[in-house]
Amino acid sequence: MPRRPAGQKAIIDSARAEFSEKGYGAASIRHIAQRAGVSLSALYYYYTGKQELLVAILDDGLDAYFGACDAALEAAGDDPAERLEALVAATVRFRTEHPIKSSIVLTEGRSLEPEHLERYRKNEERGTRQFRQVIEDGVAEGTFLTPYPEDARRAVIAMCNAIAQWYRPDGPVTVEELVERYVSLALTVVEYRPRSVRRAARG
Numbered sequence: 001m002p003r004r005p006a007g008q009k010a011i012i013d014s015a016r017a018e019f020s021e022k023g024y025g026a027a028s029i030r031h032i033a034q035r036a037g038v039s040l041s042a043l044y045y046y047y048t049g050k051q052e053l054l055v056a057i058l059d060d061g062l063d064a065y066f067g068a069c070d071a072a073l074e075a076a077g078d079d080p081a082e083r084l085e086a087l088v089a090a091t092v093r094f095r096t097e098h099p100i101k102s103s104i105v106l107t108e109g110r111s112l113e114p115e116h117l118e119r120y121r122k123n124e125e126r127g128t129r130q131f132r133q134v135i136e137d138g139v140a141e142g143t144f145l146t147p148y149p150e151d152a153r154r155a156v157i158a159m160c161n162a163i164a165q166w167y168r169p170d171g172p173v174t175v176e177e178l179v180e181r182y183v184s185l186a187l188t189v190v191e192y193r194p195r196s197v198r199r200a201a202r203g
Contacts, residue, residue, distance in 0.1 A: 080138030
């Protein structure tokens with residue numbers, strides 16, 4: 001992604017903070033400009049208003065999240081359990097390290113106007129598809145024994161996404177501990193049974 005000029009980056013960062021603190025509806029374009037240390041005319045040079053700022057912020061957050069997921073999947077093997085672990089770990093890390101980006105992506109899509117909403121929904125479906133494919137592959141192989149793969153997928157995504165709302169870096173749980181816990185929970189939800197266990201059972 002090309003690097004934004006300093007003024008444009010300041011506007012995006014300020015709008016992200018303003019939307020996070022006040023919500024899109026209550027956020028003020030004038031306050032965003034003041035927070036960024038730029039004039040209103042400078043802000044309007046880059047963005048026509050709050051809606052265009054929201055689109056830019058959502059795109060930025062989604063691009064960063066999918067980049068993290070794609071890198072994790074690329075490093076994983078073909079085993080569905082490894083791929084589910086990679087997706088969960090990437091999501092947990094992203095939600096803990098980028099809570100504001102995560103929160104806006106997860107809550108402010110509803111504020112998009114119709115011409116922008118369709119693209120946002122496609123991005124949502126992309127995230128759904130990543131988890132769905134991995135879980136369906138595991139069920140097809142017999143590695144995941146859940147009879148409810150769609151419900152399992154919803155549960156795993158929901159618990160990972162909720163982290164952005166409650167996790168605090170100064171809390172008692174480290175990111176790595178949280179990753180380990182949530183990977184274990186996800187594998188429990190899909191009723192993971194390793195190949196070696198299945199082979200032993202058949203023997």
